Amino acid sequence: AQSVTQLGSHVSVSEGALVLLRCNYSSSVPPYLFWYVQYPNQGLQLLLKYTSAATLVKGINGFEAEFKKSETSFHLTKPSAHMSDAAEYFCAVSDRTGNTGKLIFGQGTTLQVKP
Amino acid sequence: EPEVTQTPSHQVTQMGQEVILRCVPISNHLYFYWYRQILGQKVEFLVSFYNNEISEKSEIFDDQFSVERPDGSNFTLKIRSTKLEDSAMYFCAMGQGGYGYTFGSGTRLTVV
Numbered sequence: 001a002q003s004v005t006q007l008g009s010h011v012s013v014s015e016g017a018l019v020l021l022r023c024n025y026s027s028s029v030p031p032y033l034f035w036y037v038q039y040p041n042q043g044l045q046l047l048l049k050y051t052s053a054a055t056l057v058k059g060i061n062g063f064e065a066e067f068k069k070s071e072t073s074f075h076l077t078k079p080s081a082h083m084s085d086a087a088e089y090f091c092a093v094s095d096r097t098g099n100t101g102k103l104i105f106g107q108g109t110t111l112q113v114k115p
Numbered sequence: 116e117p118e119v120t121q122t123p124s125h126q127v128t129q130m131g132q133e134v135i136l137r138c139v140p141i142s143n144h145l146y147f148y149w150y151r152q153i154l155g156q157k158v159e160f161l162v163s164f165y166n167n168e169i170s171e172k173s174e175i176f177d178d179q180f181s182v183e184r185p186d187g188s189n190f191t192l193k194i195r196s197t198k199l200e201d202s203a204m205y206f207c208a209m210g211q212g213g214y215g216y217t218f219g220s221g222t223r224l225t226v227v
Binding site: 036042043045049052090092094101 | 146148150156157158159160163171206208210211212213215216217218219220221
C-alpha cells in the first residue's frame with residue numbers, strides 16, 4: 001500500500017531564508033507526486049506535481065521539488081521565504097498503476113515565517 | 116486552474132440528520148472524489164467515482180455515506196444520519212494521475 005510521510009509537522013523559518021519541507025513516499029512503483037498548499041479556512045491549491053518527466057519540478061510561487069527515486073523523496077524547497085508563504089503544506093501520492101486515481105496525503109507541515 | 120464550486124460552504128446540522136453536500140465541476144472530468152479533513156488533521160480519501168459508479172472507497176465510507184451524480188453535472192455526497200465525528204471539512208476533487216487534480220473550496224460540516 002502507498003503511504004506518505006512528511007517529516008516535521010511544524011517548520012519555522014525567517015523571512016528570506018530557505019524553505020525545506022520534507023516528504024518521503026512508499027510505493028512499489030514510482031508514483032505521481034504532488035504538493036498542495038492550504039491557507040487558513042481555504043481549500044487545497046496545487047503547488048506542483050511530478051508525473052515522470054523532469055525530476056526537478058518547478059511550481060507556483062517560486063517553489064520547486066526534486067524527485068529522488070533512490071531516496072524515495074520529493075522534498076519541497078523555496079530559496080527565499082516570504083511572509084505570504086505561511087500555510088499548511090501537504091505532500092500527496094497517486095498510484096500510477098491503479099485505476100481509481102485516489103490521492104494519499106501526508107500529515108501536513110505547518111510553515112511559519114517569522115519577520 | 117478551473118474552479119470547482121461546492122455548496123454550501125458551511126452547514127450546521129443536528130446529530131442524526133441527513134446532509135447532502137454538493138459539488139459542481141466547471142470542466143468535463145471522468146473521475147470524481149470526496150475527501151474529508153477533520154480539524155487539524157490530514158486530508159483523508161473517502162471515495163472515488165468513475166463512469167457513474169464507485170470505483171474505490173475507504174473504510175471511512177460506510178453505509179451512512181453515498182454518492183451520486185444525478186444529473187450529469189452535480190456530484191453529491193450524502194450522509195444519512197450524521198454523527199458528531201462527521202464534523203469536518205469535505206472536499207470534492209476531480210482529475211486523475213498525471214493530469215493532476217482540482218479541488219473544490221470545501222464544505223465545513225458541523226454536527227451538533
